[in-house]
Amino acid sequence: MLLLYRNGWPICVKRRIESIVVKCYYDYEQSFAHEKQTLEDIKQTDCAENGVNEMNNNSGNDKTMTIHDVARELGVSASTVSRAISGKGRIGAATRDRILAYIEEHGFYPNAAAQSLAQSRTNNIAIILPEVNTLVDMPFFHTCMYGVEEVAQANDYDIIVVTTNGNDTKPLERLIKNRKVDGMILTRTYENDKYVKFLKQKQIPFVAVGKFPDDDVVQVDHDNVGACKEMVTVLFAKGIQNIAYLGSNMDQMVNRCRYQGYEEAYRKGKRKLNQDLVYTDLSSRAMVEKAVEELKKSGVECILCQDDYICDEVVRKLARMGVRIPDQMKVASCHYSRILENYPVTITSLKFNITELGRRSCQVLLDMIHGKTVPDKTLLDYEIILKESTKG
Amino acid sequence: MLLLYRNGWPICVKRRIESIVVKCYYDYEQSFAHEKQTLEDIKQTDCAENGVNEMNNNSGNDKTMTIHDVARELGVSASTVSRAISGKGRIGAATRDRILAYIEEHGFYPNAAAQSLAQSRTNNIAIILPEVNTLVDMPFFHTCMYGVEEVAQANDYDIIVVTTNGNDTKPLERLIKNRKVDGMILTRTYENDKYVKFLKQKQIPFVAVGKFPDDDVVQVDHDNVGACKEMVTVLFAKGIQNIAYLGSNMDQMVNRCRYQGYEEAYRKGKRKLNQDLVYTDLSSRAMVEKAVEELKKSGVECILCQDDYICDEVVRKLARMGVRIPDQMKVASCHYSRILENYPVTITSLKFNITELGRRSCQVLLDMIHGKTVPDKTLLDYEIILKESTKG
DNA sequence: CTGAAAGCGCTTACAG
DNA sequence: CTGAAAGCGCTTACAG
Numbered sequence: 001m002l003l004l005y006r007n008g009w010p011i012c013v014k015r016r017i018e019s020i021v022v023k024c025y026y027d028y029e030q031s032f033a034h035e036k037q038t039l040e041d042i043k044q045t046d047c048a049e050n051g052v053n054e055m056n057n058n059s060g061n062d063k064t065m066t067i068h069d070v071a072r073e074l075g076v077s078a079s080t081v082s083r084a085i086s087g088k089g090r091i092g093a094a095t096r097d098r099i100l101a102y103i104e105e106h107g108f109y110p111n112a113a114a115q116s117l118a119q120s121r122t123n124n125i126a127i128i129l130p131e132v133n134t135l136v137d138m139p140f141f142h143t144c145m146y147g148v149e150e151v152a153q154a155n156d157y158d159i160i161v162v163t164t165n166g167n168d169t170k171p172l173e174r175l176i177k178n179r180k181v182d183g184m185i186l187t188r189t190y191e192n193d194k195y196v197k198f199l200k201q202k203q204i205p206f207v208a209v210g211k212f213p214d215d216d217v218v219q220v221d222h223d224n225v226g227a228c229k230e231m232v233t234v235l236f237a238k239g240i241q242n243i244a245y246l247g248s249n250m251d252q253m254v255n256r257c258r259y260q261g262y263e264e265a266y267r268k269g270k271r272k273l274n275q276d277l278v279y280t281d282l283s284s285r286a287m288v289e290k291a292v293e294e295l296k297k298s299g300v301e302c303i304l305c306q307d308d309y310i311c312d313e314v315v316r317k318l319a320r321m322g323v324r325i326p327d328q329m330k331v332a333s334c335h336y337s338r339i340l341e342n343y344p345v346t347i348t349s350l351k352f353n354i355t356e357l358g359r360r361s362c363q364v365l366l367d368m369i370h371g372k373t374v375p376d377k378t379l380l381d382y383e384i385i386l387k388e389s390t391k392g
Numbered sequence: 393m394l395l396l397y398r399n400g401w402p403i404c405v406k407r408r409i410e411s412i413v414v415k416c417y418y419d420y421e422q423s424f425a426h427e428k429q430t431l432e433d434i435k436q437t438d439c440a441e442n443g444v445n446e447m448n449n450n451s452g453n454d455k456t457m458t459i460h461d462v463a464r465e466l467g468v469s470a471s472t473v474s475r476a477i478s479g480k481g482r483i484g485a486a487t488r489d490r491i492l493a494y495i496e497e498h499g500f501y502p503n504a505a506a507q508s509l510a511q512s513r514t515n516n517i518a519i520i521l522p523e524v525n526t527l528v529d530m531p532f533f534h535t536c537m538y539g540v541e542e543v544a545q546a547n548d549y550d551i552i553v554v555t556t557n558g559n560d561t562k563p564l565e566r567l568i569k570n571r572k573v574d575g576m577i578l579t580r581t582y583e584n585d586k587y588v589k590f591l592k593q594k595q596i597p598f599v600a601v602g603k604f605p606d607d608d609v610v611q612v613d614h615d616n617v618g619a620c621k622e623m624v625t626v627l628f629a630k631g632i633q634n635i636a637y638l639g640s641n642m643d644q645m646v647n648r649c650r651y652q653g654y655e656e657a658y659r660k661g662k663r664k665l666n667q668d669l670v671y672t673d674l675s676s677r678a679m680v681e682k683a684v685e686e687l688k689k690s691g692v693e694c695i696l697c698q699d700d701y702i703c704d705e706v707v708r709k710l711a712r713m714g715v716r717i718p719d720q721m722k723v724a725s726c727h728y729s730r731i732l733e734n735y736p737v738t739i740t741s742l743k744f745n746i747t748e749l750g751r752r753s754c755q756v757l758l759d760m761i762h763g764k765t766v767p768d769k770t771l772l773d774y775e776i777i778l779k780e781s782t783k784g
Numbered sequence: 785c786t787g788a789a790a791g792c793g794c795t796t797a798c799a800g
Numbered sequence: 801c802t803g804a805a806a807g808c809g810c811t812t813a814c815a816g
Contacts, residue, residue, distance in 0.1 A: 114793035117792090131538070177501035474811060504810095505810085511792085511812095
């Protein structure tokens, strides 16, 4: 630790210039009362400035430096330092650079709470996660969160994560009324979403990940309808005559969209959709298995699965039945994840970039917060990955 | 919207009593300059108080109420309101209850930034997540995060999530120096952890999830050593003569612990550990498969897998080899997750409660933040789940 | 038990 | 281009 000497006494300059604190280096018992001095004194002591620099520099536990400290060191006012940091207001280039250099060198970070209070903005956004615990759902939200975090981080925002049961609005209310966040991202919305209503009423900037029926809600989603439509169209083009659809829960918007795309492809191809080939309420493994058995008997050529959770069960069931993919049954999934990587046969699927979904959601939210106009709906791209499972 | 009338004019009381703002209800064009009035005026207007109450009550977008607003409404000082809310300092029970009731009724929440600034505490903690994208790792961190969030939430703390590459300390540094968090939870630590070093130096309260070699780091973990030791001991007790061990990465502390438990059980049982039965560097599926083949030839009775990712591959490989579990080979895993649910045969495994791990970590951190003394190491319980895969 | 006042560390009109 | 001062909305000794 570098010491600062005055009149032969070791002293340590802390915090505010008005309170020079004498520290116990040696001769602890002696009185250092005479060391009290004013700003003027210090300014006239040529060694002082260097001393202070060094102190702030190498002490891991230095008491928080403030904007005033750097102002004093540099002989400017706090206002000027503030301007240099924020880039707002007129400031001389030379002054700015000098201040910025000092700040960089000494690792000064402004107190977030003080900034918040003065500017009524927190540089925090909340991301609302549902309580999920299935291996299919978890990766989606986790990956999405990563994307959000990445963009937030890059813009000097932090994300506050709150998990909810989809019903209790208290946690959101607290966050908003406490002014802890500038905006919110809802990662799952429901038909009649309480949170959406609440946030609209509070006039808080927020975006919904996924499709939402309400038009005045800013949403970011993959083009599930278009993707499924194209997937089915491609399969038709490959000469497949009929394609069955296996889905689980039509309450969730994403599932609706996928089924809708499937339907539209049939219409577009001017083919008749046989409702016997459609299952949209498979809520258990047993039901999936039964469906697969029925479909095999019906002689359908291809099974399109709403997601890879269902696809996983379909593939396993077919294996147990001794049905070879793709020779005896073709299979495709509307969603790719690593679950699909563990089969002997590779699976044709749609591929969505979930991280990108998170990134874009965050970007849109930040734009809203900063008062830019944003598109009501942002639709992200998809890939169709054709693999062995639909070959032939 | 309830209107407040004065002299026959509709007016709307906003925010601070000093700035009565006239709103455009009707007769918009007329000048309302004469409506400007002072605090005193309002106090003498008997209808005023009710008016204000109603306004704050039913307007979704009322400008933030402050402690002064409620103080004024109740005829007390801001200090008193603060005391009622915080519960600190002496305050009359009657006054307190009156204030609390008012606050409850009008949904007043104190501004978090102002509280932060005044008290130098944020009521935020950070949870540091590694960048992972495997189906095995993701659920762990996600589930752990849920646990942390649950306890944080219950204590009126919010969690700021930051994902890191394990190397760059800038994000942590920003969070700390900006004073955005009161403490941190590291969900994955490495042998020579940069973050740990950094946090120790900064003297920030933090806890490490999982075992960490350094003794002066507060850690919360499952008793992996004890659990594996007991698992192996139980298997021995069931009459199994030799047990192979399949693991992947000895860099991670958790894997070390599990292997250590395995070893200790051998020692405790006074059995000779044949190193041919031990694989601790299986970094690919091919290597696992080769190991399984070798072990089958060696005539070993049981395979203990470091985690269910390895177990998954073992089970599949055995199936492909036509080896029946448990008749021809017994299998157990040192970690249970839903991955293990999809087999025709149920798998014996250790079961750790990851959510609880998160909860406890958070609890310990909060205790540290609040200046309580906490145990250096908190070891959580485990369950041994005996299933078909080791029967007989 | 309660209130007036100073302070937390920034920002931002305002005046020069 | 720069500084002094007021303000953001709380908390907390201090005095009564």
